[in-house]
Amino acid sequence: xxxxxxxRKLAEKEYEIWxxxxxxxxxxxxxxxxxxxxxxxxxxxxxxxxxxDPLSGRVCLIFQVIGKSTAExxxxxPNDRLQDFVGxxxxxxxxxxxxxxxxxxxxxxIAALFPIVKGLKExxxxxxxxxxxxxxxxVILKEECRAFSDQLIVMTDxxxxxxxxxxxxxxxxxxxxxxxxxxxxIGPSVMMKFAAKMAQNYDxxxxxxxxxxxxxxxxxxxxCRVTVADSVKFACVDGPEFLGTEVNWEExxxxxxxxxxxETDSYxxxxxxxxxxxxxxxQQNTDAGTGAGNPVE
Amino acid sequence: xxxxxxxxxxPEQAPExxxxxxxxxxxxxxxxxxxxEASRCLQCKDAPCILKCPVMxxxxxxxxxxxxxxxxxxxxxxxxxxxxPAICGRVCPQEKQCEMVCRLGQSKKFEPVAIxxxxxxxxxxxxxxxxxxxxxxxxxxxxxxxxxxxSGLTAAGDLAKLGYKVVIFEAxxxxxxxxxxxxxxxxxxxRIVAKEIERIEALGVTIETNVVVGKTITIEEIQRxxxxxxxxxxxxxxxxxxxxxxxxxxxxxxxxxxxRINLMHGYQFPTYDTPVQKAAKVAVIxxxxxxxxxxxxxxxxxxxxxxxxxxxSVEELPARVEEYHHSVEEGIEYSWLTNPVAYLDDGTGKLxxxxxxxxxxxxxxxxxxxxxxxIPGSEFVIEADVAIEAIGQGSNKVLLATFPELAVNKWGxxxxxxxxxxxxVPGIFAGGDIVTGAATVILAMGAGKLxxxxxDQYVTAKEA
Numbered sequence: 212x213x214x215x216x217x218x219r220k221l222a223e224k225e226y227e228i229w230x231x232x233x234x235x236x237x238x239x240x241x242x243x244x245x246x247x248x249x250x251x252x253x254x255x256x257x258x259x260x261x262x263x264d265p266l267s268g269r270v271c272l273i274f275q276v277i278g279k280s281t282a283e284x285x286x287x288x289p290n291d292r293l294q295d296f297v298g299x300x301x302x303x304x305x306x307x308x309x310x311x312x313x314x315x316x317x318x319x320x321i322a323a324l325f326p327i328v329k330g331l332k333e334x335x336x337x338x339x340x341x342x343x344x345x346x347x348x349x350v351i352l353k354e355e356c357r358a359f360s361d362q363l364i365v366m367t368d369x370x371x372x373x374x375x376x377x378x379x380x381x382x383x384x385x386x387x388x389x390x391x392x393x394x395x396x397i398g399p400s401v402m403m404k405f406a407a408k409m410a411q412n413y414d415x416x417x418x419x420x421x422x423x424x425x426x427x428x429x430x431x432x433x434x435c436r437v438t439v440a441d442s443v444k445f446a447c448v449d450g451p452e453f454l455g456t457e458v459n460w461e462e463x464x465x466x467x468x469x470x471x472x473x474e475t476d477s478y479x480x481x482x483x484x485x486x487x488x489x490x491x492x493x494q495q496n497t498d499a500g501t502g503a504g505n506p507v508e
Numbered sequence: 509x510x511x512x513x514x515x516x517x518x519p520e521q522a523p524e525x526x527x528x529x530x531x532x533x534x535x536x537x538x539x540x541x542x543x544x545e546a547s548r549c550l551q552c553k554d555a556p557c558i559l560k561c562p563v564m565x566x567x568x569x570x571x572x573x574x575x576x577x578x579x580x581x582x583x584x585x586x587x588x589x590x591x592x593p594a595i596c597g598r599v600c601p602q603e604k605q606c607e608m609v610c611r612l613g614q615s616k617k618f619e620p621v622a623i624x625x626x627x628x629x630x631x632x633x634x635x636x637x638x639x640x641x642x643x644x645x646x647x648x649x650x651x652x653x654x655x656x657x658x659s660g661l662t663a664a665g666d667l668a669k670l671g672y673k674v675v676i677f678e679a680x681x682x683x684x685x686x687x688x689x690x691x692x693x694x695x696x697x698x699r700i701v702a703k704e705i706e707r708i709e710a711l712g713v714t715i716e717t718n719v720v721v722g723k724t725i726t727i728e729e730i731q732r733x734x735x736x737x738x739x740x741x742x743x744x745x746x747x748x749x750x751x752x753x754x755x756x757x758x759x760x761x762x763x764x765x766x767x768r769i770n771l772m773h774g775y776q777f778p779t780y781d782t783p784v785q786k787a788a789k790v791a792v793i794x795x796x797x798x799x800x801x802x803x804x805x806x807x808x809x810x811x812x813x814x815x816x817x818x819x820x821s822v823e824e825l826p827a828r829v830e831e832y833h834h835s836v837e838e839g840i841e842y843s844w845l846t847n848p849v850a851y852l853d854d855g856t857g858k859l860x861x862x863x864x865x866x867x868x869x870x871x872x873x874x875x876x877x878x879x880x881x882x883i884p885g886s887e888f889v890i891e892a893d894v895a896i897e898a899i900g901q902g903s904n905k906v907l908l909a910t911f912p913e914l915a916v917n918k919w920g921x922x923x924x925x926x927x928x929x930x931x932x933v934p935g936i937f938a939g940g941d942i943v944t945g946a947a948t949v950i951l952a953m954g955a956g957k958l959x960x961x962x963x964d965q966y967v968t969a970k971e972a
Contacts, residue, residue, distance in 0.1 A: 234724045248681060254772060254781035255681075280781055295681040297718040426772065426782070429679050429720055430904050431744035432764035438755060443748060448906055462755045465857035469757045473783035480778055 212292040213247075216269060222348045224276040225319060226285050227261070233268030235260070235298045241326035242304030242420065242452055245270065246428040248295040249283045256280050257425045257447075259323035260299060261352075270298075273322035273351065278474050279481040286485070300428045301451050304418070306330040309392040311337040313385055313415070315378050315406050316356075317398020318344050323420055324397045325352050332359035339385055340364070343378035343398070347371035378402065379409045386413040394418070396455060400464050407455025419455040421446045423466060437463055511612075515622040516545040523837040527807045530693040530775055533834055534598075534625075539577070542629040546574040548612060549621045556609040557623060562954035563662075565589040567606060567623055574626060583634040586627060591665035591708060592658060592953060594635055594700050595687060597628030600950045601828045635703045639710045646673035646712065649735035649967045653677070654721045654907065657685020658949045659740035659940030661708050662956030663963070668711035670964050675734075677719040682771060685742055687949070689771035690763075692801050694808070695831070698770070722910035727936075735970070736935045736963045739922065740956065743941035745904040748897055749793070753851025758785060758859030762794070762802045762898035769805050787894035789813045791862045793848055794898035795820065800831040802896045803840045814840050815890055819847045819867050819880045843890060845869070845880065851895060861891045901946050921945055929959040930966075937963055 217229040235245060239260045246255045262271035276282050287293070304327050312331050316324035321342055332338045340360040344350045345368045357363045364381045365373025374381065378398075385391060386409070394417040396406035403419040410417035423435040423446050430448035437446050438459040444450060519535045520526075526533050537545065549571040557567045566585050573582035586593045600606075602624040607613060613620025648671040653660045656678040664674045682688050687701045709715060719725060721741075730737050746761035748754055765784070768774035772782035790806040792799050795818040806814045816835070818825065821844045825832060836842075845867040854860035866886035869878035903920040915923040915932040922931055922938040929937040939955030941947055 234719070238724065252773075252780050295718050297679065297681070297720060297724065299723055300720065426764060426767055427680060430906055431746070432767050433746045433748065433761040434764045436748075436755065443750065443754070459755075462857075466755060466757060468857075469785070470783045473777065477778050477781060477783070 212294065213296040214292050215287055215289055217289055218287070221273065221351045224285075225273065225349070225351060226276070227271060227273045228284070228287075229264075229269045229271050230293060230296055231268055232270050232296050232298070233265075235270050235296065236263040236265045236268045239263045239270065239299040240303035241306055241330040243299035243301050244428075244451065245272070245296055245298030246300060246425065247272075247284075247293055247297070249280060249287065250294050253283070253294060254280055255295070255426055255428065257300070257422070257428055259326075259420070261322045261325055270296075273319065275319040279477045282478065282481055282485075297428070301447060302449070304330065304395075304452055306334050308335040311339065311389065311391050313339045313341070313382065313391045313394040314360075315341045315382060315394065315396040315398070316343070317378055317396075317402040318349060319351070320398030320402075320420075321351050321356070324395065325355055327395055327397075328356050329359045337361050339391070341366060341378050341381045341385075342373075343367070343381075343402070344372075345369065377405075379405050382406060382409045383413075386410075386415065391415045395420075395452075400460065400467065403455060404458075404460040404464075407458070407460075411456045417455045418452045419458065420451045421453060421458065421463065422451065423463065424469060437466075511548050511618070512544075513617050513619065515619045515625070516541045516548075518622075518625055523839070526694065527804075527838045530805075530808055532697050533694050536632055537625055537629045539579070539629075542574050542626060543577060545622050545626055546571045548618075549575070550612050552611050556611060557606040557621075560609045561589075561606045562950045563589045563957055565606075565627070570630060571621065571623070571626060574630065579630055579633045582630045586630055587634075589957075590953065591662045592704050592949075593627050594631035594704055595658065595696060596950055596953070597624050597626075597631055598696050598700075599691060599948075600624055601948060603829055605950070632700075635700065635707075639706060641710055642712075644668065644671065644712045646671055648672050648964070649971070650675070650733070651963055651967070652730045652734040652737045653740060654730075654737065655679075655685060655740040655742060655940075655942075656683035656705075656715055656717075657740060657742050657940065657952060658687060659742075659952035659956040659959075660685070660738065661705065662953040663738050663740065663939070663960045664713045664956075665708045665711055666957055666960030667963060668708075668713050670960065672964075672967075674713045676713060676715045677721050677725065678715060678717045679720040680771065681717050683715045683717060686744075689767045690798070690801070692766065692770055692805050694804065695801065720906065722907040727907070727911045731935065735967045736937065738929070738956075738959045738963060739907070739931075739936065739938040739942060740940045740952070740959075741904060741907055741942050742952075743901045743903055743921070743946045745902045746897070747900050747902055749848065749899060751848060751850050753853060753859070756851050756853055756859045757857055758787070758892075758894045759851055760785075760894065760896045762792075762798045762896050763901065765802055765896045766798070766805065769809070775805075775809060784809060785894055787811050787892070789815075789892045789894075791815050791817055791848075791890050791892035791895045792898055793817045793862075793895065794900070795825045795827060796898060796900070797827045797831060799896075799898035800827045800835050800840075802898050804831075804835055804838055806894065806896065807838055807840060811894075815843050815892070816840060817843050817846045817848055817862065817864060817890065819845065820869065820877065821845055824877050846890075847880065847882065848895075849887070852889065859893055859895055861889045862895055863887060863889050901941075903942055903945075919945065927958075928962045929955060930962065935966065935970075937966075
């Protein structure tokens with residue numbers, strides 16, 4: 212069992228948690244992820260490692276509530292325990308001094324982008340970071356990213372922060388303005404797909420971090436297989452980062468929908484068990500007696 | 509009393525009942541049937557059955573004890589050789605091992621003694637007895653075992669009995685390897701696996717789950733902290749045929765399909781959170797035990813039609829005969845001499861069917877089996893909304909990639925000495941499927957026993 216030590220609400224349906232997992236905290240590198248299970252009935256879900264604190268043996272994750280498992284995770288409180296927590300998994304990002312790098316994060320994908328921003332800055336790169344989200348509230352980790360960026364550009368759909376528009380517009384401005392040696396884009400599939408196209412137009416290699424359905428996360432089932440440069444790769448062990456221009460996006464996006472019906476059914480059944488605010492379960496599932504009754508936050 | 513020609517029958521769930529549930533099919537002998545079956549044994553002095561058992565259980569001895577109604581004694585005999593008898597009694601291919609050479613079975617009229625079923629009777633009895641917690645002193649040293657499958661568990665049990673402090677590192681959240689995620693509940697109930705593992709832990713073995721060696725901890729750390737290490741990570745990386753349409757929704761590796769069902773309890777969705785796609789028509793590709801397991805699981809998930817696609821004929825089928833018979837009783841259909849060439853899209857990215865060709869058998873290949881050859885112009889389609897590829901597994905590179913000093917052979921398996929389990933790195937031993945490629949539970953156990961003996965010798969020599 213793995214103790215959650217802190218929880219913070221970052222935005223509507225977005226949470227930051229810290230979990231005690233000393234071995235993971237010691238080994239994790241930018242770009243890697245963990246797989247966790249909240250309860251003994253739970254499914255294994257992958258989440259990117261955002262920050263680590265090796266001294267206290269803790270790992271920070273940021274997630275968005277999109278279904279039952281993430282809702283259940285969001286309903287836990289500090290001192291509650293997660294059933295399982297394994298990592299760090301996947302290949303680390305290729306961190307080195309490239310010169311000038313462009314980093315693009317969309318929505319909750321900003322969480323996965325942040326450790327790469329930090330790693331690349333510490334490796335001596337000139338770092339330009341573009342953060343995109345629907346509205347101002349969803350531009351998470353803005354100050355953290357700013358601290359490790361030479362330039363920070365914010366794009367929102369509604370113009371409530373930074374410029375109004377898509378991240379690809381900001382990318383194009385940068386490409387027209389200066390030479391970029393390599394880029395990263397992490398966010399929703401469609402965003403990554405178009406970011407890859409934009410980078411291709413300007414001959415800039417671009418890495419994306421794929422988030423397909425995973426089960427074990429250690430290369431033993433192939434559930435997360437993706438087609439990259441016409442060959443089959445397992446995102447959990449060969450990735451999760453690949454060159455965006457080599458990914459078969461149509462196939463990737465299609466495979467993400469495999470269980471949409473089951474996911475909806477499961478989430479709706481879960482919501483029927485929680486109060487109308489959707490945040491606190493009426494019945495604590497495993498660890499009772501840890502401040503049950505405290506609302507989230 | 510006259511010796512019966514046939515094995516004493518074991519009660520089973522009726523096919524039309526069991527294909528709706530995941531409960532165990534074969535229900536086990538009671539004591540009376542066990543004694544009856546035990547009395548068929550000829551008690552051969554030179555017992556050929558012992559030599560054909562990969563862990564060389566004293567078979568006539570334990571059978572004699574059953575006949576004398578001394579199950580405790582029978583259990584003591586078996587446990588001298590095997591740490592997982594309730595599992596082996598269920599999943600060993602006895603017809604290719606101990607029972608194949610049974611002298612009774614060599615005569616024309618008689619079936620061999622049902623050695624596996626008798627082993628199971630004894631082991632199941634023992635699992636009902638309270639676990640004795642023996643306080644052991646671990647004076648001989650510390651051994652790390654990577655992987656908690658049958659090979660790792662066996663080595664761990666033997667090493668603990670020898671006086672070693674043993675820690676098993678397991679990547680998944682539950683121990684057992686293929687016993688837990690691969691072989692289904694209806695052949696090997698998970699409570700039996702859990703109980704056998706409890707027995708190993710009662711010997712003083714520590715199992716640390718959620719540890720991926722190579723990622724969570726490194727081999728270097730193991731070399732620093734332990735006197736020796738046994739790598740038994742299995743052959744868990746699925747092969748795909750790589751035919752067009754492999755990425756369609758509904759196309760699974762057997763590893764994924766069975767992991768969702770067995771490890772994640774997908775058949776109990778939504779009580780458990782992991783879903784498995786429900787399908788009306790399922791095609792399973794392959795002819796081994798894994799293909800049988802996948803096909804029979806699909807039937808239990810509610811499929812009205814399950815077809816096993818195999819490129820050779822029934823004579824070449826590598827699966828256990830008993831499982832094949834069970835599958836036929838449960839209504840699994842077979843398309844023999846058939847090879848898939850493409851998966852067909854229903855227009856929305858989902859599987860609509862499997863395009864196949866018919867095969868005929870040509871000259872024998874290196875394995876001695878007649879090689880299947882495509883019949884030109886024989887294309888046809890098997891309708892399916894789920895297809896499961898059970899065409900074998902290879903070595904998983906996660907650990908090996910982080911330990912390049914370790915020698916591997918041209919197939920990517922660890923190059924370990926078959927006689928000693930020793931690798932090219934002193935103190936690092938390896939066995940089971942990661943050395944041999946995908947084989948059987950009992951062979952993996954045999955390697956575990958061997959490794960324990962060799963590790964003991966190695967550590968003892970090093971200390972001296």
